[in-house]
Each structure stands twice: as structure tokens, then as C-alpha cells.
Amino acid sequence: MIIDELRNGFSAALVAAFGPEIGEVDPQVVPASNPRFGDYQSNVALSLAKQLQQKPRAIAEQLIANVNLSYFCKPLEIAGAGFINITLKPAYLETQLSALQTDPRLGVEKAQHPQREVVDFSSPNIAKEMHVGHLRSTIIGDSIARILEFRGHDVLRLNHVGDWGTQFGMLIAYLREVYPTALTTADALDLGDLVALYKKAKARFDEDEEFREIARQEVVKLQAGAEDSLHGWRLLCEQSRREFQVIYDLLDVQLTERGESFYNPLLSAVIDDLTKQGLLEENAGAKCVFLEGFTNKEGEPLPLIVQKSDGGYNYATTDLAALRYRIQEDGAQRIVYVTDAGQANHFAQFFQVAKRAGWLPENVEIVHVPFGLVLGEDGKKIKTRSGETVRLKDLLAEAIARTRADLETRLTTEGREETEEFIANVSKVVGLSAVKYADLSQNRLTNYIFSYDKMLALQGNTAPYLLYAYVRVQGISRKGKIDFTQLGNSAQILLKEETELVLAKHILHLGEIIAEVERDLLPNRLCQYLYELSQKFNQFYDQCPVLQAEEPWRTSRLMLSDLTARTLKLGLFLLGIKVLERM
Numbered sequence: 126m127i128i129d130e131l132r133n134g135f136s137a138a139l140v141a142a143f144g145p146e147i148g149e150v151d152p153q154v155v156p157a158s159n160p161r162f163g164d165y166q167s168n169v170a171l172s173l174a175k176q177l178q179q180k181p182r183a184i185a186e187q188l189i190a191n192v193n194l195s196y197f198c199k200p201l202e203i204a205g206a207g208f209i210n211i212t213l214k215p216a217y218l219e220t221q222l223s224a225l226q227t228d229p230r231l232g233v234e235k236a237q238h239p240q241r242e243v244v245d246f247s248s249p250n251i252a253k254e255m256h257v258g259h260l261r262s263t264i265i266g267d268s269i270a271r272i273l274e275f276r277g278h279d280v281l282r283l284n285h286v287g288d289w290g291t292q293f294g295m296l297i298a299y300l301r302e303v304y305p306t307a308l309t310t311a312d313a314l315d316l317g318d319l320v321a322l323y324k325k326a327k328a329r330f331d332e333d334e335e336f337r338e339i340a341r342q343e344v345v346k347l348q349a350g351a352e353d354s355l356h357g358w359r360l361l362c363e364q365s366r367r368e369f370q371v372i373y374d375l376l377d378v379q380l381t382e383r384g385e386s387f388y389n390p391l392l393s394a395v396i397d398d399l400t401k402q403g404l405l406e407e408n409a410g411a412k413c414v415f416l417e418g419f420t421n422k423e424g425e426p427l428p429l430i431v432q433k434s435d436g437g438y439n440y441a442t443t444d445l446a447a448l449r450y451r452i453q454e455d456g457a458q459r460i461v462y463v464t465d466a467g468q469a470n471h472f473a474q475f476f477q478v479a480k481r482a483g484w485l486p487e488n489v490e491i492v493h494v495p496f497g498l499v500l501g502e503d504g505k506k507i508k509t510r511s512g513e514t515v516r517l518k519d520l521l522a523e524a525i526a527r528t529r530a531d532l533e534t535r536l537t538t539e540g541r542e543e544t545e546e547f548i549a550n551v552s553k554v555v556g557l558s559a560v561k562y563a564d565l566s567q568n569r570l571t572n573y574i575f576s577y578d579k580m581l582a583l584q585g586n587t588a589p590y591l592l593y594a595y596v597r598v599q600g601i602s603r604k605g606k607i608d609f610t611q612l613g614n615s616a617q618i619l620l621k622e623e624t625e626l627v628l629a630k631h632i633l634h635l636g637e638i639i640a641e642v643e644r645d646l647l648p649n650r651l652c653q654y655l656y657e658l659s660q661k662f663n664q665f666y667d668q669c670p671v672l673q674a675e676e677p678w679r680t681s682r683l684m685l686s687d688l689t690a691r692t693l694k695l696g697l698f699l700l701g702i703k704v705l706e707r708m
């Protein structure tokens with residue numbers, strides 16, 4: 126990457142100018158905050174002033190005298206108190222870009238040390254509706270997994286489905302009473318029925334002591350492996366699973382299901398080991414670990430319960446068992462959990478217990494990747510008009526339907542005739558992309574307002590805007606009957622106009638952006654990059670003739686257009702978004 130080359134050049138110059146005593150200094154090379162300062166800048170001279178007992182400008186001058194980067198940078202400039210501005214030579218950009226022509230990775234290097242990465246995402250709950258929080262987790266988790274995969278990591282995409290626990294005792298007990306067929310016959314229910322029954326079972330559980338007892342016995346039976354209970358439980362799971370799969374297919378998301386029940390046989394060992402470590406204490410009949418740094422209202426240490434007084438295990442126990450399994454059996458070197466920010470404490474707490482128990486080897490990193498809420502246009506938690514939780518299936522169908530309506534209007538105004546197949550495909554791709562992109566383009570930590578109008582707009586930081594930029598390039602190829610793959614390997618990209626230079630530089634940044642997203646797990650940076658790429662392309666295209674240009678500019682601009690499209694396609698792929706040739 127260019128930035129690495131600059132860093133190395135600066136590090137070498139620091140040693141050459143100030144001797145090896147200078148030690149390991151971060152050369153502080155970063156992309157320029159403003160194009161007026163060139164392409165990159167470094168503030169290292171300012172930060173060394175104290176150590177070297179010299180004025181920053183003097184340091185900068187000595188540094189520059191020793192920098193050996195003239196083969197690809199214009200003469201370095203000192204600005205203000207001692208900032209160093211770096212501008213790349215157009216000739217260098219031209220060679221770099223021309224090299225991308227034949228590089229399917231578009232300059233994105235593979236990770237030097239590929240890791241085993243577990244991404245725990247989506248993870249809805251059986252017998253409950255998958256909600257917008259799960260949608261966010263699915264979209265963000267998928268994009269993170271795609272980026273890690275592309276960088277060459279060995280990624281395990283895990284769906285930690287909530288398929289175990291006391292709620293199943295409650296549900297089974299209730300179904301035995303009102304609809305036993307559901308426990309013996311496949312397809313007796315759809316998820317809507319199941320969710321409604323679940324709510325009724327819960328209400329019953331909350332108000333009826335006798336029923337609570339029956340439900341508890343059902344849990345014991347299920348956990349002990351009684352065949353008829355297990356059979357019923359499996360049917361319920363399959364029912365939900367089929368519904369979840371509809372969403373995953375629509376969104377084109379791959380996941381390996383490994384639900385909470387998978388870890389059931391490993392739960393008692395968690396308790397045993399915590400006991401051996403001397404971490405386990407009894408609190409009101411429950412087994413727990415007292416946490417450091419977490420207190421209740423009275424300022425007393427907070428317990429993390431890992432075994433309830435009735436002997437049952439909970440969400441935290443399962444997560445501890447899962448963590449151990451993922452490290453020991455899956456060989457995880459990093460585990461990434463994508464859930465709503467509301468679960469931050471849960472993760473911080475069981476992470477702490479795992480660390481104190483010594484279950485976390487030094488080379489293993491565990492990260493919670495939290496995200497904010499999805500709000501309705503009224504700024505409150507998103508609901509349907511009648512106040513119900515929004516079903517994902519309906520939400521996605523609505524996005525597709527609205528895209529279709531917009532498209533049909535546009536076709537009429539433009540007097541275009543298109544086949545039903547075309548209309549259906551464009552509506553589906555654009556509608557789903559819009560939902561994904563609206564989510565990914567926000568900093569995941571903030572809440573965002575779900576607005577069909579905004580996400581489907583053709584202008585602004587939206588999926589349709591980006592898809593259009595891609596389509597525009599394909600339009601050039603159709604109009605000029607150009608086969609981009611046949612432009613010739615000997616042809617050079619030439620950068621003359623300002624908009625060409627700006628676009629070219631942006632294309633060359635992809636690798637840096639991907640490395641950043643990999644580190645910070647913030648896909649919105651990639652969205653921002655692609656949005657700016659589309660804008661820069663549109664500015665270039667508005668100002669520079671392409672098909673009408675004379676050679677060698679024509680070929681060069683065609684190559685630049687094609688590189689833009691390929692960058693868009695790759696970037697969007699990493700967000701889980703497909704491109705269209707026409708729309």
C-alpha cells in the first residue's frame with residue numbers, strides 16, 4: 126500500500142537524520158485532511174520537538190533532506206509550524222492504476238497473518254419473530270465476515286440461535302394443552318401461529334402458578350432428553366428455521382447454525398471449572414461469580430449468575446461454554462459478537478469471567494461489536510401502524526414493492542419498455558440493497574431512522590446512487606460497444622484533468638480503507654468511500670468526454686471508468702450488495 130511505503134520512507138529518513146537513537150517513532154503519515162495539503166501529511170516533526178530539543182520546522186527540514194521518496198512523490202513541503210505535506214506524482218499514479226488493470230483484488234492485499242475468525246451474528250430466537258435488531262446483526266455481521274474472508278482469513282460464520290432454555294418448557298407445556306398436534310406433526314404451525322402461541326404461553330406462565338410448575342417440569346424433561354419432548358422441540362425449531370431461511374435467502378447470507386442447545390452438554394463443566402478456580406460463590410441459592418467493576422444501586426459487587434437456584438443454566442453460562450468451545454475446538458483467534466448495544470454489559474461480564482478463569486489465551490481476542498437501534502420515522506422504536514413489531518419479511522417486501530413502484534413510474538416517464546423479468550429483478554436487487562446500505566452506511570453505534578424514502582432516493586448516500594454510478598459505466602460500454610477486458614495490456618492510464626487525478630487517487634485508496642474496516646469493524650467507512658467514489662466518478666464523467674475523446678485519452682478514460690466500476694462492484698460485494706448492468 127502507498128501509505129506503508131510512505132511510512133517506511135519516513136522511518137528510514139528519521140534514522141538517517143537523527144541516528145538510530147531516535148528509536149521506534151511512528152512516522153504519523155495519514156491521508157491529508159484536505160486536498161489543499163496534498164495527498165498525505167505527517168505531523169511527526171511537531172511531536173519530536175521535545176525529544177530532540179529543536180524547532181519542528183528545523184526537524185522537518187532535516188527529515189525532508191533525508192527522505193528518499195522522489196521516485197513517487199513531488200518534493201515534500203513544509204507548512205505552518207512544521208507539518209509535512211506529501212503529494213504523489215501523477216506518473217506514479219498512472220503506473221499504479223495501470224497495474225490494477227490486471228489485478229482482480231484491485232490492490233487489496235491479503236492479510237500477512239491469516240487468522241481463524243469466528244463471527245457470531247444474526248442469532249434470532251426460536252419461536253419468536255426475527256426483529257430489526259436481528260436484521261442489523263445479519264447485515265453488519267455478513268459484511269464483516271465478507272471483508273475478513275476477502276482479506277484471506279479463515280472465517281466461521283456462526284448463528285447462535287436461541288433454541289434452548291426455560292421458555293421451551295413453557296411453550297411445550299402450553300402446546301400439550303391447547304394444540305398437541307404441533308408437537309407431533311411437522312408443518313402444523315407457521316411461525317406467525319407459533320409466535321402468537323408463544324405470547325399466550327408467556328401470559329399464562331406469568332399469571333398461573335400451577336402452570337409455571339408444569340412448565341418447569343417440562344424443562345427438566347426436555348433437558349433430561351425425553352424423546353417426546355425432544356421431538357416436539359425439534360419440530361418447533363424446524364418451523365422457525367424455515368422462516369429464518371426465507372430471510373437469509375433473500376439477503377443472500379450464509380450462516381452455520383450452532384444454537385445454544387449445542388452447548389448444553391458442556392454447561393456443567395463450566396460450573397465445575399469455575400468452582401475449581403475458586404471463582405464460584407452462592408448467592409440466594411444461585412451459583413454466581415462476583416464481578417469486578419460492576420456494582421448494583423447500593424454499590425455492592427454485582428453477581429453474574431451461571432446456575433440458577435433450580436439448577437438451570439442461562440444465557441451467560443451458554444456463552445461461556447461457547448467461548449471455550451470456539452477457542453479449543455474451532456481454534457478461534459478472534460471472536461466477534463455482533464449484537465445490539467443493549468447487550469454490552471452481558472458481553473463485558475462474561476468476557477471478564479472468562480479472563481479471570483484463565484480461559485482466554487493471550488493470542489485470542491474477543492470483541493463485542495455493538496450497534497444502535499432502528500427507529501421509525503417518529504424517532505421511536507420502529508413499529509407497524511397498528512403498533513405491532515415489524516416483521517422482517519414484510520419490511521423487505523415493502524422495500525421491494527416501493528422500488529417497483531418508483532421504477533414503473535420512471536419507465537413510463539422515460540418511455541421505456543422493459544420485461545417483467547427485468548422489472549422484478551431490478552426491484553428486488555435495488556430494494557434489498559437499499560435496506561442493507563441504509564444500515565451499513567450509518568456508524569453502527571448510532572441509532573438510525575428507517576425511512577424508505579431516504580434509502581430509495583436516487584441522490585445522496587444511498588444504494589441506488591451507487592448502483593447508478595456502476596450502471597453508467599456499463600452504459601458507456603454498451604453505447605461504444607466496448608469490451609473493457611479487451612482494452613489492451615499495453616495501454617496506459619494517463620491523468621491530465623483535475624477530475625481524473627482526483628478519481629484516480631481515490632481508487633488507489635481502497636486497500637487502506639479495507640484495512641481500516643478490518644481493524645475497527647466499521648463498514649460505514651467502506652460505504653463512505655464508495656459514495657465518494659461515485660461522486661468523483663460522476664464529476665469526472667460530467668467534465669471529461671470519454672467515448673468522444675481522442676486517443677490516447679479515450680482508451681485511458683475508458684480504463685479509468687472500468688476501474689471505477691470494478692472498484693464499486695468489489696466494494697459493494699463486500700457489503701453484501703449486488704450490482705446491476707442496467708436499471
Ligand code: ARG
Pocket residue numbers: 245247248249250285286287444447462463464
Ligand atoms: N439470541 C440473542 C438475541 O436474540 C443473540 C445472541 C448473540 N450471540 C451470543 N453469543 N450471545 O438477542
